[in-house]
Amino acid sequence: MSSKPDFQVLKTSFDRDGFISLPGFLSETEMQELNTNIDRFIPEKLPQMSTGHYFYEDKNDKTTLKQMQDLEKYDPYFKSLAINSRFESIARVLLDEDVVCKTVEYFNKPPKIGKATPPHQDGYYFMLKPQQAVTMWLALEIVTEETGCVKYIRGSHLKGMRPHGRTSTLGFSQGIVDFGTEEDVKAEIAFPANPGDLLVHHSLTIHRAGANTTADRSRKAIGLIYWGESAKEDKEAKEKYMQQLDKEREKE
């Protein structure tokens, strides 16, 4: 960013809208370094990753890598990106407490077959009390409506958890079942992005992303998830949910 963000302004917007947008959060040079490290990570580290930490859109086609998670556990570059970093500082300001990085993820929507991300609230997956968590989403390349940009429902974090149900989308198995009300439509804002632009949302903010309808453009992004120190996982509920997910994956 050209100038230092005003933390108080960011916090006020975040509390009101449930998200913030920081265009140009990483510079061109930082983006070159990040993209070089993604390109290095995939051949070097993906072969060592646990099953369930990466997915292909089409498992028979290795060019369709869709998602990876826990990059910071496999590679020091991604650890340093997440921990004691500018991302972590923003999370601390927005949650107003110390934070713990839970994961660094990679999201792609390969051309033609990159599916839509169903409308969801991350907190449904996190199962936290209190819901003190943020997800950051950083564009690695130009992202448009056509390649599947992120869309937020403004103010939805103030209205509690909506009912979720099973979807057929790998990596996003749960979606809001009653999404698309007049209120949802009115409050939705799309965020096309340039490389280095950062979006941050609260764990209760409803969001989704379109499919990649282009024939020849990918849609790559990095996600970073931080939980506030006060957020405690409901372990029993989480365990049950993970077992359910495993069963569902076995059927796929």
Ligand SMILES: O=C(O)CCC(=O)C(=O)O
């Ligand atoms: O990249 C996407 O399509 C959406 C990412 C997302 O929903 C999330 O990080 O919670």
